[in-house]
Amino acid sequence: MAIEHEQMERSGLTRYVPPKGDFEGFRNDDHYREKLKEWGLSSAKEAKREFLFKERNYQRVVTIKGYETYGKTEEYNTLVIEFQDGNLSCIHPAFLKEMQASSFGKESMLQVEEKEFKASKQVSENKDKEDVPEPKPAVKSETKKPKATKPKKEKEPKIELPIDKVHFTASVKQFALTYNPFNEENDEVVVLENVKVIQEHPLEIGLAWCSHSKTLKKFELAPGDQLEFDGKIAKKKLAKGKDAEEEFIVDTPVLYKVNNPSKIVKNG
Template sequence: MARLPIQETQKDLTQYIPPKGEYESFRDEDHYKEKLKEWGLSSAREAKKEFWYKDRNAQRIVTIKGYEAYGNNGEFNTLVIEFQDGKVSCIHPAYLKEMQSGSFGKESLLTIEEKEITENTESAPVKKETAQKEESPKPKAKEAKPKKEKAPKLELPADKVHFTATVKQFAMTYNPFNEENDEVVVLENVLIVQDNPLELGLAWCSHSKTLKKFELAPGDSLEFDGKVTAKKLGKGKDVEEEFLVDEPVLYKVNNPSKIVKK
């Protein structure tokens, strides 16, 4: 990637958002490639190392040093990028991906979305006044349908825990970032081993290079460590029936380690 000269005035105008504290770093090259693919930033065999950072004042080269996890169960990520002068800043993965486009300009997709929300908010009272002027019969009140009782929401541990589980099947899920299907492992009888064991039922995880080394098959029993988040498994696009799951899978296991196949 060609490097452009950076003027001191451009660097001074860049707005940095430093990490709030310690952030997650990549365990190894495979983990780095897996996260890039998840964010839609690179799906090539050789993981991309440098990215463009663009704003109204500058166009600079950055590298990804790690990421912050946020959300109730850490299911969302913010990237920590490093500039060539050593300064670091945080950025959303989708925004950095957008910056790689040659058509990226002053008004990004995120800015457009904010503008649309503002316009819709401002126009709402006008529509309400117009509706009040029109004389029309009031619709009959619909009979309220009884609400279905929802299953109680599980309180998932935030830290890494120990699991036991059985391989149910392999499946495909559509990844909107790279517009491809990713292979995953669907687990059943998933149990978090702790003082008060927590049964999750079904869960899923990426079929990473680490897992592929174990040559898993349906029915295999596993023990491993990992973090769990409330993230539903999406369906793959145009895949064979054997790669579809016939019931909802509501939990995802991230970065399984210390894997033991029984």
């Protein structure tokens, strides 16, 4: 009874931020482990199941039920956690990771960043209020020849990416490493070329990348392999791996990421 009463008290102290509606669940244990690693919450073979939700004067045990996606290209995640009383709430992965530290309870990193943002904003506003100095009298000088203007580079046409899951064809260009700030390690990825969205009017993407997940590793991919698969695509530039060897660095910018490829067919 004492434990139940304590849980009710803590439930009353907690400010819940429930999910807006349906959210993404985990397909299986491998998918759960893969997402935990991406968020920097666990990289162990036996994926962690329980996490601590901490406030200044209490802490509670939670589990991760799924996640929401947001951003124009849905490349960001918010976790959906479940408390022991059944309540659901949303939390940023970095904040839940911060709560697992024994030092949590002091000023959190998120609070520090917020203060720094407010301080820099105040400095900027103060600078705008300062009197503009009087312009110095112009000094006569010899007429200089006008500098030759460089021709402007033509902007590449903007690609309108599909929002829903679509069918792709592509070929494997190479394997690479990208730095993951959540777990502070390099993650292995597959760089794809000749990426095309198959639809009524086919859409040429060019280069794209995706995580080298356990599902993909089963196909034992090699450069030159032709693939077909379903997935979602988002505009997310491939970051270089930290201290990665030259063979795992891409020499051309890769601006698009394929998320959760499925129904994969290897044609050669």
